[in-house]
Amino acid sequence: xxxxxxxxxxxxxxxxxxxxxxLDDVSIEVARGEVHAICGENGAGKSTLMKVLxxxxxxxxxxxxxxxxxxxxTFADINSSEAAGIVIIHQELALNPLQSIAENIFLGNERSxxxxxxxxxxxxxxxxxxxxxxxxENPATKIYEIGVGKQQLVEIAKAMAKDVSLLILDEPxxxxxxxDSNHLLDLISGMRDHGITCILISHKLREIRRIADRVTVLRxxxxxxxxxxxxxxxxxARIIKAMVGRELNNLFPPHEPRIGREMFRVExxxxxxxxxxxxxxxxxxxxxxxxxxxxxxAGLMGAGRTELAMSLFGRLWGTGISGRVFKDxxxxxxxxxxxxxxxxxxxxxxxxxRYGLNLIGSVAANISAVAxxxxxxxxxxxxxxxxxTAEDYRRNMNxxxxxxxxxxxKLSGGNQQKVVLSKWLVSxxxxLILDEPxxxxxxxxxxxxxxxxxxLAAQGKAVVMISSELPELLGMCDxxxxxxxxxxxxxxxxxxxxxxxxxxxxxxxxxxxx
Amino acid sequence: MSTQTxxxxxxxxxxxxxxLALDFRQYGILAALVAIIVLFQVLTGGxxxxxxxxxxxxxxxxxxxxxxxxxxxxxxxxxIDLSVGSxxxxxGAVAALAINDWHLPWWLAVLVALLAGxxxxxxxxxxxxxxxxxxxxxxxxxxLLFRGLTLIFLHGGTIGGLxxxxxxxxxGWLPSWLGTVGKTDVLTIVLGVIACVALxxxxxxxxxxxxxxxxxxxxxxxxxxxxxxxxxAILAVCWxxxxxxxxxxxxxxxxxxxxxxxxxxxxxxxxxxxxxxxxNLFAAVMSGVKTRRVNFALFVNIGMLAALAGVxxxxxxGSAVASAGQNYELDAIAAVFIGGAAVQGGVxxxxxxxxxxxxxxxxxxxxxxxxVDAAWQMAIKGLVLLLAVAFDLTNKRRGGR
Numbered sequence: 001x002x003x004x005x006x007x008x009x010x011x012x013x014x015x016x017x018x019x020x021x022x023l024d025d026v027s028i029e030v031a032r033g034e035v036h037a038i039c040g041e042n043g044a045g046k047s048t049l050m051k052v053l054x055x056x057x058x059x060x061x062x063x064x065x066x067x068x069x070x071x072x073x074t075f076a077d078i079n080s081s082e083a084a085g086i087v088i089i090h091q092e093l094a095l096n097p098l099q100s101i102a103e104n105i106f107l108g109n110e111r112s113x114x115x116x117x118x119x120x121x122x123x124x125x126x127x128x129x130x131x132x133x134x135x136x137e138n139p140a141t142k143i144y145e146i147g148v149g150k151q152q153l154v155e156i157a158k159a160m161a162k163d164v165s166l167l168i169l170d171e172p173x174x175x176x177x178x179x180d181s182n183h184l185l186d187l188i189s190g191m192r193d194h195g196i197t198c199i200l201i202s203h204k205l206r207e208i209r210r211i212a213d214r215v216t217v218l219r220x221x222x223x224x225x226x227x228x229x230x231x232x233x234x235x236x237a238r239i240i241k242a243m244v245g246r247e248l249n250n251l252f253p254p255h256e257p258r259i260g261r262e263m264f265r266v267e268x269x270x271x272x273x274x275x276x277x278x279x280x281x282x283x284x285x286x287x288x289x290x291x292x293x294x295x296x297x298a299g300l301m302g303a304g305r306t307e308l309a310m311s312l313f314g315r316l317w318g319t320g321i322s323g324r325v326f327k328d329x330x331x332x333x334x335x336x337x338x339x340x341x342x343x344x345x346x347x348x349x350x351x352x353x354r355y356g357l358n359l360i361g362s363v364a365a366n367i368s369a370v371a372x373x374x375x376x377x378x379x380x381x382x383x384x385x386x387x388x389t390a391e392d393y394r395r396n397m398n399x400x401x402x403x404x405x406x407x408x409x410k411l412s413g414g415n416q417q418k419v420v421l422s423k424w425l426v427s428x429x430x431x432l433i434l435d436e437p438x439x440x441x442x443x444x445x446x447x448x449x450x451x452x453x454x455x456l457a458a459q460g461k462a463v464v465m466i467s468s469e470l471p472e473l474l475g476m477c478d479x480x481x482x483x484x485x486x487x488x489x490x491x492x493x494x495x496x497x498x499x500x501x502x503x504x505x506x507x508x509x510x511x512x513x514x
Numbered sequence: 515m516s517t518q519t520x521x522x523x524x525x526x527x528x529x530x531x532x533x534l535a536l537d538f539r540q541y542g543i544l545a546a547l548v549a550i551i552v553l554f555q556v557l558t559g560g561x562x563x564x565x566x567x568x569x570x571x572x573x574x575x576x577x578x579x580x581x582x583x584x585x586x587x588x589x590x591x592x593x594i595d596l597s598v599g600s601x602x603x604x605x606g607a608v609a610a611l612a613i614n615d616w617h618l619p620w621w622l623a624v625l626v627a628l629l630a631g632x633x634x635x636x637x638x639x640x641x642x643x644x645x646x647x648x649x650x651x652x653x654x655x656x657x658l659l660f661r662g663l664t665l666i667f668l669h670g671g672t673i674g675g676l677x678x679x680x681x682x683x684x685x686g687w688l689p690s691w692l693g694t695v696g697k698t699d700v701l702t703i704v705l706g707v708i709a710c711v712a713l714x715x716x717x718x719x720x721x722x723x724x725x726x727x728x729x730x731x732x733x734x735x736x737x738x739x740x741x742x743x744x745x746x747a748i749l750a751v752c753w754x755x756x757x758x759x760x761x762x763x764x765x766x767x768x769x770x771x772x773x774x775x776x777x778x779x780x781x782x783x784x785x786x787x788x789x790x791x792x793x794n795l796f797a798a799v800m801s802g803v804k805t806r807r808v809n810f811a812l813f814v815n816i817g818m819l820a821a822l823a824g825v826x827x828x829x830x831x832g833s834a835v836a837s838a839g840q841n842y843e844l845d846a847i848a849a850v851f852i853g854g855a856a857v858q859g860g861v862x863x864x865x866x867x868x869x870x871x872x873x874x875x876x877x878x879x880x881x882x883x884x885x886v887d888a889a890w891q892m893a894i895k896g897l898v899l900l901l902a903v904a905f906d907l908t909n910k911r912r913g914g915r
Contacts, residue, residue, distance in 0.1 A: 316800065337802040347800070355800050358793030360860050369790060369801045376783045383781070384727050403730065423801070 005070055007032040007166060007197050013052055013064035022048040023062070024221040030166070030199060033192035037200045037208045040218035040243055040442075046201050049218070050168055054088050055081040068166075085165035089155045089172065091440075095143045102126035102139035105158045129157040132194065133187055147302075149180025156187065160194070167191065168199045171440070173207060179300065185211050205236045217242035243443060252475035253447065255454040259478065260291035262329070263462040264345075264431045269323030271304075271311040271486075277319055282308045283486040285323075289431065289462040294453065296477035297466040298502050304486035305466045306350055309433045313347035314340045327431070341370065346429035348420055350436035350466070356420040359409035363401055364390035366408050366419050371427040393422040398448060414445025421452065432456060433464040438472065450476060470499045482506045542909070543854055543866060546902070547873050554880030561883050562876070565758035568751060573685060573830065575875035576764040577602065577823040577839075579868050581846035582853070583775050584816030586867035589850050590779075590792045591812055592859030593642065593649035597656030598820040598846060601634050602839030603664040605824030610673035610834035613680065620680040628821045634660065635817020636810070643809035657843070665836050674833035683767075684830030687760040698753075699760040706752030709769070710745045717741055764826060771819075776864045788812065792859030848895070849874055852902040873898070 008030040015023040023045045030036045038046050051057050053066065055075030066073045068084055075081040095104045102122050111121040126139035135153040137146060143154065152172055159167055169188065173181040189211040191198050202208055208215055209229065217224040217239060224242045227234050271282035282304045289295045299305045310317035312325065314337035325332055327343050334340040340347070349355040357366055367390045368375055375386045390404040397418045401411055408419055417437065424432065434453065438446045453476065457463050467473050473480050480497050482490035482505035490505035554562045561567065581598050588595050608630045612623035634656070641652040678686075692700035717737070724731050731737075755761060779785035787808050790798040799805055823842070828834050853870030855862030877898060881891045 314800075314802075337800065338804070341802050349800060354794075355796045358790050358797050358860070360793045361789065365786065365789070369786075369797075369803075372783050372786060379783050380781050381783060381786060384724060384729060387729055388727060 005032070006030055007069060008053075009065075009067040010049070010053065011065045011067070013049065013062055013066075015048055015052060015057060015062040022221050023052070026064075026218065026221070026223050028216050028223060028226070030197060031214070033195075033197055034213040035189055035191070035198045035200055035211050037202055037212035037215040038218065039202060039205075039208060039215060039239065040224075044218040044243070044442075045221040046218055047170070048221075050088060050170065050199075050201065053081070054078055054086055054168070082162055085163060086168070087159040087162055087164040087166075088168040089152075089159060089170065091171040093148075093151050093155055095151055095154060097144035098142060100140045100142055101130070101137060101146070101154050101157075104143055104154055105129060105139075105161050107158070109162055125161070126157070129160055132160060133157045134183065147180070149176045149184070152176065152180070152184055153187070160196075164196055166197050166199065168201070170201045172200070173202070173204065181207065205239055208239070209236060215239060219243060240443060251447070251471070253451045253454055255294070255457065255476070257292065257294075257478045258458070258460075259293045260460060262288055263291045263327065264289045264464075265326040266312065267324045267326070269308065269312065269325075270321070271307060271318035272320035274317065274319050281318060281486050282311060285483070285486065285488045287481050287488060287491075289464055291430075291460045291462055292457050293479065294457050294463045294465055294477045296473035296480040297464060297483060298470060298473050298480055299483035299506055303483045303506065305483055306435055307486075308483070309347055309435055309464070309466060312340070313337065313345060313433065341427055341429075344428065344430035345433070346370075346424035346427060346431070347433045348424055348435060348437060350439060352416055352420045356423075357408050357416060360407060362405050363394070363399065363408055363411070363419055364404040367393055367404070367422045367426060370423050374426070389426065390422075393426070397422055397452065412441075412445075414441035414448070417441055417445070417449060418452075421449070425456075429461065431462045431464070433466070435466045436468065437465065438467075438469075470502055473497075473502075474499065542905075543852065543869050543873070543902075547869050547876070550873060550876050550880070554876060554883070558880060558883045562880055563754065565754040567879060567883070568754040569758045569762060571872075571875055571879055572755075572765050572768070573762050574879070575871060576684065576768055577827045577842060578845045578849055578871045578874065579768055580771060580819050580823040580826065581816075581842060582849040582867040582871045583771055583864055584819035585843075585846040586850045586853065586855055586862045586864060587775070587779065587788055588649070588812050588816050589847075589855050590859055590862045591788045591809065592792045592795065593809070593812070594847065595638075595649065595653045595813070595816050595820075596843050597634075597638065597653040597660055598816065598823070599839040599842035599844075600657045600660035600664065601631060601817065601820040602824040602827055602842055603834075603836060604634070604660040604667065605630050605821040606828035606831075606834040606838050607664050607667040607673070607836070609680075609825055609828055610676060611667060613676060614673050620677050623680070624683070624825055627825050628818055631817040631819070631821020631824070632814050633817070634820070635814035638817065639810035639813030642813055643806040649813075661836075664838075668834060668836050670836060672833050672835045676829065676832055681829050681832055682763055684764055684826040684828075685832075686763050688763060688766070690760055697757055699756040702752050702756035702761045703749075705761055706749050710748050713744060713748075714741055767822075767826075772864060772868055779864055784808065784811070789860060792856075792861070794860075845874060846871075848899045852899060854906055857903075870902075873902075 006029045008028075010026065010028045013023050013026045014021060026045065026049060028038075028049075038049070040046050048057075052062050055077050058076045059074035066075075068086075073081075073084060075084070096107070099107070105126050106122055111118050111125060123139050130137060130139060133153045133156050135150055135157070137150060143151060146154075156167070172184055172188070176184060185207055188198050188200065200208070200212060212229050214226055214228050216226045219242065227238065227242070265286075265288040267286045269282055269285045270280065273279040273281050285304075285308055287295070297305045297308075307317050311321050312334055315321055315335050316337070325334055327345075332339075332343045334343065334345065353359060358369070364387055368386045372381065375381050375389070387404060393399065394401065394404050399411070399418045399422070400415050408416060411419065421437070437453070438449055441449070453463060453465065465473065465477060474494070474497055478494055480490075480492050480494070480502060481488050482492070482502055484506055490502070492502065492505070551562065581602075585595060585598070605627045609623050609627040612618045612626045613620060618626065638649075638652050638656050641647045642649045688701060690699050690701060692704060694700060721731055721737065755765075779788065787798065787803045790801070790803055791805055791808060795805065824839065827838060831838065849871035850862060850867045851857070851870070852873055853862070853866030853868070855866065874895060877895060878891065881894065886894075
């Protein structure tokens with residue numbers, strides 16, 4: 001075995017669920033020390049492939065072979081794959097928020113002797129691992145006290161504590177801001193110096209381009225191709241083409257703005273933190289949205305975008321809220337969700353699984369949830385009408401589900417997002433606040449969601465779009481507000497906006513404003 | 515990760531024909547009930563389903579069924595109520611006091627008792643809904659509090675000598691207004707036939723309504739098959755009752771409660787809100803559900819149902835005693851979970867809870883007829899609860915793959 005031998009060879013992997021092939025003869029080769037990206041739309045088989053690799057689906061539950069370091073591996077469960085040096089970091093982090101960083105790093109792998117934990121060793125080794133991942137925190141700090149970006153680093157430290165040689169990261173930057181993402185990406189590309197090979201599952205082509213040595217694209221459970229990113233013909237367009245099987249010349253559907261009268265205005269909106277009540281999270285923010293207009297909100301994580309939206313919508317977040325809200329020129333109250341909805345305001349949450357959907361409820365029950373009163377008389381629901389309306393939305397929004405009686409939790413991310421959107425559209429809103437409407441969904445579904453947003457604007461609705469992805473805001477919005485430290489620091493028309501100018505306004509402190 | 519896998523499957527699954535599938539989880543528990551009935555019918559040499567025993571099955575278990583109806587709603591919403599047993603005892607004491615010491619007519623005493631239950635519910639609902647103390651704690655406190663108040667009201671003794679009208683609620687029958695043929699009460703048979711006709715008419719009406727709108731409907735064979743089975747079951751029960759003492763008054767009360775609460779949970783905005791809160795509380799709040807009001811209403815409701823159960827069990831016992839209602843909360847909770855409700859909330863039905871209650875009831879009665887020791891009865895019931903939930907969970911996991 002030499003260094004040029006691949007660390008991992010998966011050959012002809014096929015895995016079927018009740019007759020449906022989730023993986024169909026997939027082969028992949030990962031070279032030692034490289035960062036190997038795997039991409040594909042939701043449902044392409046990425047997660048299933050990683051579950052086969054990590055032993056979640058044990059040897060025998062699939063056909064094909066796995067070779068690790070040149071010898072065949074037959075994992076019975078996750079423990080046996082971890083013993084062989086394979087560690088997965090899932091999209092949803094698996095840390096205990098109430099325990100310390102050090103305790104989490106060594107959870108299940110405690111530095112102990114005869115069942116008694118050696119706390120000194122734990123602290124020292126945790127400190128060393130934190131230094132390796134570039135996290136400047138006390139190992140005794142509790143997880144809930146640090147942000148998601150740092151938690152991601154703790155996960156990596158935890159993997160390194162297990163003597164990992166092949167690290168699999170599933171959408172590691174999905175919940176991170178640009179700064180944390182950049183740090184994490186640097187860390188991943190530096191992993192080979194620690195003798196660690198990385199498999200990166202990602203939707204974000206930008207970061208693939210930046211750190212991946214090679215990319216394997218999966219589509220419909222099949223390997224489409226492996227692209228060497230150093231070759232001259234490797235491009236984002238080629239990856240996208242391989243992912244969706246068609247060329248996406250335009251990432252954003254065309255949108256001809258027809259901007260009407262002012263519809264929604266917020267003045268002097270100030271919100272304090274619900275626990276630390278002296279902390280100002282939204283600081284005298286003001287903005288306007290016109291009928292038919294798509295307005296973007298750009299800001300780094302923690303800038304207060306979601307907090308602004310959630311405090312406006314029924315005061316779901318924050319205390320000590322002050323400021324004025326106008327709809328069609330008249331001042332309105334939005335102190336409860338009911339009041340906000342009755343004034344035609346809808347807020348589509350950034351976290352659809354946690355705040356947006358009843359995952360064990362049916363598609364129909366979720367779609368009718370906000371405007372249930374419209375389907376009811378004397379408090380009794382007309383379920384036939386509810387079903388028909390849900391069917392209408394299923395067709396118009398192209399929600400892929402066998403029937404609207406299906407449980408929402410079984411749908412893919414993109415389709416779940418369409419259900420959340422439908423649920424708010426049923427309430428007939430004039431003002432739509434969309435918080436990260438395309439988070440965690442694949443390229444094809446994104447394009448559909450963009451088309452829907454354009455349609456809504458064309459119908460004369462006022463759309464507010466909060467997004468962490470600048471290209472998305474630049475591609476979709478007629479005007480972009482930048483937010484920094486809770487204050488609105490810029491109001492830029494699309495024609496003048498560039499990533500650089502927005503980033504400047506997003507990172508400029510509010511002091512510079514005054 | 516598991517949701518991701520199922521999502522992958524969902525997108526690739528061929529779209530099945532537009533036909534409603536049988537809900538096996540719901541029918542699984544029904545099959546279990548039938549199996550247990552058949553088992554004990556054989557073991558007891560046919561004594562289980564004798565007219566007197568069918569009658570007793572209904573009258574003896576009425577309190578569990580009433581409590582289970584309130585409990586299933588509380589559990590769907592993600593709470594629990596440990597206090598119902600104590601509330602049964604306290605309300606029984608209040609009813610007896612109202613009759614014996616305050617000399618109220620029996621019907622007014624019943625109203626006072628229900629009002630007391632509503633007040634208990636409002637008290638607990640206030641702490642759960644508006645102070646946001648977990649229901650487990652609030653009702654654990656209530657369990658002690660109301661048991662203590664019962665002892666205070668009764669001065670540690672019992673109040674007996676309750677009027678015959680009051681006793682009839684739990685232990686009486688409708689009079690034979692239509693006379694008898696041989697030993698068979700005609701009214702009971704007529705009521706059974708009315709129930710069957712009403713069931714068929716409502717089902718056929720709903721089906722043709724769906725068909726008119728071009729919505730998917732159940733296949734004809736299973737639709738009519740189910741109605742036929744229900745009709746046979748209703749008529750068989752009525753036949754046995756008619757050959758004993760006629761229609762128990764409590765059966766009428768139970769039937770009304772089951773129909774009304776099934777309708778409330780399935781068809782009303784309130785019911786939908788209960789399921790939405792149990793499924794995802796955050797999403798319900800963000801959809802404008804007034805969760806506090808719903809929680810408050812749920813506890814007022816179970817308070818009143820516990821009061822009704824208190825009236826029924828006091829009337830059946832003929833006197834109010836301080837030890838009444840002991841462990842009733844556990845019976846009701848067990849019935850709800852045997853009936854397929856989820857521990858995390860969001861899942862459960864009134865009919866499931868009632869069937870769960872009947873499973874426990876048949877088990878009790880069958881074991882008693884076989885003169886199995888009370889200690890063994892308790893142990894067996896515990897194992898049945900455990901196995902029922904284990905079966906449900908493994909089923910669910912298999913379904914989720």
